[in-house]
Amino acid sequence: MTAIPIVEAKGLSKRFVRKPDLAARLAGKLGAEVREETVHAVDGVDLTINKGEVVGLVGESGCGKSTLGRMIAGILEPTEGRVLFKGRDRTTLRGRDAKAARLAVQMIFQDPYASLNPRARVEGIVGEAPLFHGLVSGADISAYVDDMLMRVGLDPDLKRRYPHQFSGGQRSRIGIARALAVKPEFLVCDEAIAALDVSIQAQVINLFMDLRSALDLTYLFISHDLGVVQHITDRVVIMYLGRVVESAPTVGLFEKAVHPYSQALLSEVPRISTTKRTFHPIKGEIPSPLDPPPGCHFHPRCPHARERCRVEVPVLKPVAAGREAACHFSGMFLNQ
Amino acid sequence: MRSMGPPALEVSNLKTHFFTKAGIVKAVDGVSFAVAAGEILGLVGESGCGKSITGFSILGLVDEPGRIVAGSVRFKGEELTTASEERLRSLRGDRIAMIFQDPMMTLNPVLRVDTQMVEAVRAHRNINTAAAVHLARDALADVGIPSPEHRLKAYPHELSGGMRQRVAIATAFINKPDVIIADEPTTALDVTIQGQILAEAQALCARTGTAMIWITHDLAVVSSLADRIAVMYAGRIVETGRTADIVSAPLHPYTKGLIGSVPSHNKRGERLTQIPGMTPSLLNLAPGCAFRTRCSQATQMCLAEPELADVGADRAVRCFHPLLTEAGA
Amino acid sequence: MTLAAESSPATAQPAALAVETPLRRFLSDYFESWVATAALALLAIIVLLAIVAPWIVPQNPYDLAQVDVMESRLPPGEKHSVSGYTYWLGTDGAGRDLLSAMLYGVRISLTVGVLSGLIAMAIGATVGLIAAYAGGRVESLIMRVVDLQLSFPAILLALMLIAILGKGVDKIIIALVTVQWAYYARTVRGTALVESRKEYVEAARCLGLSHNRILMRHILPNCLPPLIVVATVQTAHAIALEATLSFLGVGLPQTEPSLGLLISNGFEYMLSGKYWISFFPGILLLLTIMVINLVGDQLRDVLNPRLRR
Numbered sequence: 001m002t003a004i005p006i007v008e009a010k011g012l013s014k015r016f017v018r019k020p021d022l023a024a025r026l027a028g029k030l031g032a033e034v035r036e037e038t039v040h041a042v043d044g045v046d047l048t049i050n051k052g053e054v055v056g057l058v059g060e061s062g063c064g065k066s067t068l069g070r071m072i073a074g075i076l077e078p079t080e081g082r083v084l085f086k087g088r089d090r091t092t093l094r095g096r097d098a099k100a101a102r103l104a105v106q107m108i109f110q111d112p113y114a115s116l117n118p119r120a121r122v123e124g125i126v127g128e129a130p131l132f133h134g135l136v137s138g139a140d141i142s143a144y145v146d147d148m149l150m151r152v153g154l155d156p157d158l159k160r161r162y163p164h165q166f167s168g169g170q171r172s173r174i175g176i177a178r179a180l181a182v183k184p185e186f187l188v189c190d191e192a193i194a195a196l197d198v199s200i201q202a203q204v205i206n207l208f209m210d211l212r213s214a215l216d217l218t219y220l221f222i223s224h225d226l227g228v229v230q231h232i233t234d235r236v237v238i239m240y241l242g243r244v245v246e247s248a249p250t251v252g253l254f255e256k257a258v259h260p261y262s263q264a265l266l267s268e269v270p271r272i273s274t275t276k277r278t279f280h281p282i283k284g285e286i287p288s289p290l291d292p293p294p295g296c297h298f299h300p301r302c303p304h305a306r307e308r309c310r311v312e313v314p315v316l317k318p319v320a321a322g323r324e325a326a327c328h329f330s331g332m333f334l335n336q
Numbered sequence: 337m338r339s340m341g342p343p344a345l346e347v348s349n350l351k352t353h354f355f356t357k358a359g360i361v362k363a364v365d366g367v368s369f370a371v372a373a374g375e376i377l378g379l380v381g382e383s384g385c386g387k388s389i390t391g392f393s394i395l396g397l398v399d400e401p402g403r404i405v406a407g408s409v410r411f412k413g414e415e416l417t418t419a420s421e422e423r424l425r426s427l428r429g430d431r432i433a434m435i436f437q438d439p440m441m442t443l444n445p446v447l448r449v450d451t452q453m454v455e456a457v458r459a460h461r462n463i464n465t466a467a468a469v470h471l472a473r474d475a476l477a478d479v480g481i482p483s484p485e486h487r488l489k490a491y492p493h494e495l496s497g498g499m500r501q502r503v504a505i506a507t508a509f510i511n512k513p514d515v516i517i518a519d520e521p522t523t524a525l526d527v528t529i530q531g532q533i534l535a536e537a538q539a540l541c542a543r544t545g546t547a548m549i550w551i552t553h554d555l556a557v558v559s560s561l562a563d564r565i566a567v568m569y570a571g572r573i574v575e576t577g578r579t580a581d582i583v584s585a586p587l588h589p590y591t592k593g594l595i596g597s598v599p600s601h602n603k604r605g606e607r608l609t610q611i612p613g614m615t616p617s618l619l620n621l622a623p624g625c626a627f628r629t630r631c632s633q634a635t636q637m638c639l640a641e642p643e644l645a646d647v648g649a650d651r652a653v654r655c656f657h658p659l660l661t662e663a664g665a
Numbered sequence: 666m667t668l669a670a671e672s673s674p675a676t677a678q679p680a681a682l683a684v685e686t687p688l689r690r691f692l693s694d695y696f697e698s699w700v701a702t703a704a705l706a707l708l709a710i711i712v713l714l715a716i717v718a719p720w721i722v723p724q725n726p727y728d729l730a731q732v733d734v735m736e737s738r739l740p741p742g743e744k745h746s747v748s749g750y751t752y753w754l755g756t757d758g759a760g761r762d763l764l765s766a767m768l769y770g771v772r773i774s775l776t777v778g779v780l781s782g783l784i785a786m787a788i789g790a791t792v793g794l795i796a797a798y799a800g801g802r803v804e805s806l807i808m809r810v811v812d813l814q815l816s817f818p819a820i821l822l823a824l825m826l827i828a829i830l831g832k833g834v835d836k837i838i839i840a841l842v843t844v845q846w847a848y849y850a851r852t853v854r855g856t857a858l859v860e861s862r863k864e865y866v867e868a869a870r871c872l873g874l875s876h877n878r879i880l881m882r883h884i885l886p887n888c889l890p891p892l893i894v895v896a897t898v899q900t901a902h903a904i905a906l907e908a909t910l911s912f913l914g915v916g917l918p919q920t921e922p923s924l925g926l927l928i929s930n931g932f933e934y935m936l937s938g939k940y941w942i943s944f945f946p947g948i949l950l951l952l953t954i955m956v957i958n959l960v961g962d963q964l965r966d967v968l969n970p971r972l973r974r
Contacts, residue, residue, distance in 0.1 A: 060526035060527060061526050070867075073871055075867050075870055075871050099873060102871075103872070106871060107868065107871050109864040109867070109868060110864070111864055114864045115863075115865050115867075116865055117869075117883050117886075117887070118687075118887060119886040120882075120883075128872075128874070128882075129872035129873065132872075132873075132874055132875075162687065164687075168383075169614060170614075175868070178868065178872070182872060182873075197382035197383050197553065198554075198555070198597050198598065199382060199597045199610065199611040200382075202596075202599075202608040202610040202611070203610045205599065206608055209607065226527070227556070227599045228599045230599065230600065230604065231599035231602065231604055231608070232599070232605070251604075264528060265527060268527045268528050268531040269527060269556075269600075270534075270554065270556035270559075271556050271560075271600050272555055272559045272583055272595060272600070272601055281528060281531035281532040281534075281535055285496055285529070286496070286529070288496075
């Protein structure tokens with residue numbers, strides 16, 4: 001397939017710097033230890049997503065997946081690197097192209113309570129953007145909103161209500177309808193179902209799958225829930241402390257993970273089992289992003305760590321067809 | 337296999353209602369289960385089903401406008417619903433302890449860890465501070481906290497989420513209680529940290545013979561940890577039984593639907609079995625079986641409210657049409 | 666799809682949840698407290714009296730032709746020597762019917778207090794919104810000015826301004842606005858900061874809405890609750906401040922006495938037993954400020970999302 005990927009991230013980095021304020025600087029002059037604190041939320045990530053794919057982005061707290069998702073969605077400015085939409089750098093686009101690129105990538109948020117304007121009615125929430133951008137005329141907007149709501153499985157008669165009158169699952173659907181209203185091609189789902197009950201999660205997951213085939217959508221599905229990721233994604237990218245550690249097709253990854261962190265993560269996923277299991281978790285805490293370990297970020301917790309891991313940062317390189325891993329000894333793991 | 341002796345805690349037909357200006361919310365409306373010494377019981381249900389309120393009711397921590405209106409809670413034979421506040425206070429933290437989802441609810445942000453743990457010990461025992469600190473240090477080591485002497489001197493905000501939860505667990509175990517109620521303790525934690533904490537909790541219970549009620553919405557977590565499971569829906573227990581039995585052959589349609597909703601239990605790429613509709617409002621619960629409107633098996637019979645009935649050794653279900661002939665999900 | 670399943674539970678409770686606007690919910694929450702309800706009723710009465718004062722007072726206290734210094738300092742209950750109507754609350758030192766003077770006085774006090782509050786709110790809210798949304802140096806600069814302003818005692822600042830500007834109703838309003846705007850700015854900036862971090866604002870940016878629209882339609886409406894609370898409390902402050910200035914003699918002119926001035930005028934007679942000249946205006950002033958504060962208290966509790974069950 002030589003088609004241009006729909007979204008590409010090249011060397012994307014995001015650093016949050018907390019400069020000491022006036023008081024701290026004064027203290028510094030008087031001899032107190034004052035540092036500029038930098039959080040390397042995302043550290044040189046390359047990611048390619050092809051049209052129609054569902055890519056899962058997985059990791060635990062501090063891994064940077066939400067930050068990466070927001071940079072791809074255009075909500076956050078990268079410190080370094082570029083995001084290409086259909087092959088063109090988004091920051092170079094102007095006018096109508098820029099607007100089209102912005103509307104084509106939409107985000108579905110995690111918190112069904114905070115992601116809707118509490119003071120707006122549902123019809124306003126869903127209809128505001130298409131009306132603002134002239135996608136739909138004032139005369140047609142009501143029918144358009146009805147159509148969007150039905151598409152996500154909500155009764156259009158409810159559109160005059162306010163968000164607080166709906167359940168969490170319904171609010172999630174309203175958020176999806178809002179995103180769909182601007183006719184996007186690419187959806188970034190940032191833990192979109194994490195805050196929902198299990199039975200509602202199933203409904204929303206099914207909705208995502210239906211929409212994918214009905215509207216030919218591409219997804220970047222950010223989640224910490226590997227069970228869900230395994231079910232709906234084509235490819236999985238695993239992050240740890242701001243870096244990608246492994247990228248592989250879903251089926252292959254869950255059969256055999258190459259990177260030690262991926263192996264640990266996969267083995268920790270609780271599954272419904274009929275027997276009690278004994279847990280053998282990996283030791284140690286997730287390090288703080290303010291002070292990541294040198295070399296390979298994972299080396300303090302890795303059961304296979306050697307001297308080289310402490311010193312040299314592993315590069316993400318291909319280890320098999322369509323698979324990449326960032327580990328010095330990935331060849332060894334693959335052949336085990 | 338742990339010894340299943342007489343129940344450490346026995347709850348019978350517990351009902352806790354909230355009298356709000358909008359009406360009566362029947363948060364807990366018929367909860368019965370028992371947990372023996374050294375046993376882990378998983379109390380499973382989704383949000384709003386009343387599982388947290390059940391935990392609070394056992395400890396007498398339900399505030400106005402709610403109160404226990406019926407049922408009994410027997411701790412080692414002693415009735416708690418009628419016990420005095422004095423008696424309850426002496427039991428809390430000493431014989432029955434609680435772990436919350438948000439460790440900041442247990443931990444006071446302005447006090448150091450050692451101060452708080454020592455307080456928990458000395459509230460129930462007459463020992464000097466040095467001995468209490470020693471106990472605290474041991475408790476932290478028991479939950480797998482490295483260099484516990486240093487952690488003792490830390491403030492809660494200096495610790496990570498997983499670490500704080502471990503401190504909360506250590507504080508719960510420090511007086512070697514007979515029963516621990518854990519309310520979604522690992523829900524907010526990362527998967528790898530959750531794995532560690534589950535391991536520690538499992539080991540601790542085995543060692544100390546403490547009974548544990550693990551409240552969660554995550555069937556997968558509890559199926560790997562618990563000896564027995566009780567499933568809650570709309571304030572009522574709808575099914576209880578041994579973990580292996582419930583997971584392999586659920587009897588109540590809701591339990592079956594819940595198991596089916598979990599993606600790993602479905603074939604990859606296919607639509608998940610979903611339970612249609614939403615949980616009913618506890619304010620205006622329709623008469624009869626609470627699950628009726630969402631159930632594929634519902635008939636006219638279900639307009640009457642089913643009772644929790646025993647259907648075999650250590651198995652009970654609240655349904656007129658339990659899935660008796662199903663071979664499993 | 667799941668259309669049928671989603672709609673049935675919702676339509677099962679149509680009557681109970683018919684469009685429950687935030688306003689309706691707020692009103693039902695507010696009237697839960699009988700104290701607050703009573704305070705609101707009393708406030709409404711006071712405002713109503715202030716509005717219709719010119720038509721209901723027995724005597725226009727500003728009309729010097731009607732005021733007779735021979736009628737001065739009459740105790741409550743005395744009758745006018747000529748026309749025979751009763752001075753229900755007595756007369757003041759100049760011979761004005763105290764009841765009429767008080768109604769006019771509360772009218773002035775409320776007008777000045779509310780007007781200055783509204784202007785201060787408009788200025789302060791705008792400044793606060795800009796500070797929160799712009800961030801960076803603009804925000805720092807604005808907030809330093811706000812901090813500076815707030816560190817001055819209100820009376821001191823007002824006195825200084827009056828000394829520079831002179832006396833008169835408009836000067837008083839300017840002074841009151843200058844003293845108050847900073848509270849509004851600080852409140853709005855704090856709330857706007859919190860709101861602009863929320864996901865619905867991120868969503869609005871993702872959808873390509875303009876900055877202006879996001880500020881006005883998304884952030885500002887959600888800053889209203891604390892703003893309303895501050896507005897009621899600040900109005901009470903403004904009224905009290907104006908009364909103080911008038912009491913000190915630097916406020917409103919003698920010809921249009923506010924309650925503060927009436928109290929001041931009657932002060933000299935307190936010791937000689939003619940208490941009513943200061944007492945009744947004082948009570949009315951106290952009552953007005955108190956009910957505004959009580960209403961503000963209840964508003965704060967009702968509008969605080971954390972207290973909501």
